[in-house]
Amino acid sequence: MKYPRTLQNLIECFQKLPGIGEKTAERLALSTLKMDQEVVDVFSKSLYDVKTKIKKCSICNNYTEDDICEICKDDSRDQDVLCVVEDPKNIMMFEKIGTFNGKYHVINGLISPLEGINPEDINIPQLLERIKKENIKEIILAVKPSVEGETTSLYISKMLQNTDVIVSKIAHGVPLGADIDYVDSLTLELALENRKKISNGD
Amino acid sequence: MKYPRTLQNLIECFQKLPGIGEKTAERLALSTLKMDQEVVDVFSKSLYDVKTKIKKCSICNNYTEDDICEICKDDSRDQDVLCVVEDPKNIMMFEKIGTFNGKYHVINGLISPLEGINPEDINIPQLLERIKKENIKEIILAVKPSVEGETTSLYISKMLQNTDVIVSKIAHGVPLGADIDYVDSLTLELALENRKKISNGD
Incomplete structure (x- = not known):
């Protein structure tokens, strides 16, 4: 039954x-x-x-009920800083912190030659065009630190090499509250490499 | 945002x-x-x-799209054995085993004086009436072994004391595959009390 x-x-x-x-x-x-x-x-x-x-914003690909999303409509935000994310839900994570006041661009995937995903298949051409058109001064890459994420970051930064656009990447390292015993070795390696001086030893 | x-x-x-x-x-x-x-x-x-x-079966309170559920309609089942359960989903659990061939009665709750739930508030009067009307010979109580479950079992068996209806209760004990170390003491006590002779020691 x-x-x-x-x-x-x-x-x-x-x-x-x-x-x-x-x-x-x-x-x-x-x-x-x-x-x-x-x-x-x-x-x-x-x-x-x-x-x-629910549709995708025609400017940044964020979820929206209108043609253009709330963030793209918002004139009080910095007009020349873009945070590049993989998925619309990542936008919400940055919005919850509330310290970033620029705009976003969702690329909807990461470059992955193995899976046959090329830059043209995700929204990278649209991003590059937007950077030119909107006269963007800085882009912050906030994609995950996987092979695909690194490839995507590298590709975007190469494409912007001869422009005066500043390209930065969010920091990777040991998360707050995490026990070092349980952090994977690659993260630890990155954390060591990107160490920050806190005193001059004077 | x-x-x-x-x-x-x-x-x-x-x-x-x-x-x-x-x-x-x-x-x-x-x-x-x-x-x-x-x-x-x-x-x-x-x-x-x-x-x-989805409605409730007018005979046993099981979920059904019709007036009477599939099980109550099934003439090939034992007509004089009833398994009493608390919730319609428990029926499905017994049906998955497939060894029980009687019918069911859902009482939709357990007697709980503390919460003000009396026998009349759940489907016990309907059960007693059904036992009489359908000439049921045996009922199997399959409610959970909590205080409320025990109270409910006790109440039903008391109500059937002077009839010739056989009242039984499903066995409680150590579940198969469980490590005795992790079984609670009340279950272990019941398991000890209800021990089964497997050899005569001859």
């Missing part, structure tokens, strides 16, 4: 979400039966809406 | 599910953006359907 068809369908839908296995999908689907009707209605409608209403 | 309104709504909906925190809700909501349109449509529709189509 299985669950009734509609319930089984919902369980299968939950299972399609990342990190949700059979047991959890079952638990989540059953929990919706105990929710208020209005809550489930909003849930159902939100799912539908999100797919139809 | 926050996510666009529709996306934020969806994140909040996911957060209402049990065991889903802010970070996970964000991850799940963002993942739906990358799903195919049809998958999200089915998901949205299933959520809506489940709330409107």
Whole structure:
């Protein structure tokens, strides 16, 4: 015996979400039966809406309901600093800190020759064009420190070599609160290499 | 800056599910953006359907799309043995084993004087009536071994004391594959008390 068809369908839908296995999908689907009707209605409608209403910003590729996202519209932000990120969700992480006041550019992926992803396949040409058009003075590369991330950073900085655009990269090192025992050796190597002088030893 | 309104709504909906925190809700909501349109449509529709189509079986309280559930409709099952469970999802657990061939009765909760839940508040009167009406010969109590579970079991067996209905309870003890070191003392006590003779020592 299985669950009734509609319930089984919902369980299968939950299972399609990342990190949700059979047991959890079952638990989540059953929990919706105990929710208020209005809550489930909003849930159902939100799912539908999100797919139809959410678009990518035509300037920076961030998620937006309009043509241009809130950040690109915001004139109070620095107009000549761009933070380059891989995914729109990274924007939200920087926004939560709240100290960066420039704009963003989402490249939607990283260069990966092995997987056949070339600079043209992600939004790098669009980024380079934007830098020229908007007269950007500095770009901060905030992609993950993997082989693909490093390749992408290297490619972008090479493309901007003969311009006067400053290219920087976010710092890599031991995260705050982490026990050095548990930090991988590559991170430790980077942390050592990028050490910061705190006293002159006078 | 926050996510666009529709996306934020969806994140909040996911957060209402049990065991889903802010970070996970964000991850799940963002993942739906990358799903195919049809998958999200089915998901949205299933959520809506489940709330409107799924009802409780009028005989046993199991989930069903009809008036009477598949199990209650099934004539090939033993008509005089009832397994009493707390929640419809427990039925599915027994069905997965596949060795029980009787019917079920969901009482939808346990007696808890502390929380003001009396026998009349859960489906116990309906159970007792059904036992009489359907001429049930045996009931198996399969509720959890908590104070409330024990109270409920005791109450039901008391109510059936002067009838010829056999009342049994599923066995409690050390689960298979568990290390005795990690089993709680109450379970171990029960396991010792309910020990089974395997040889006569001849």
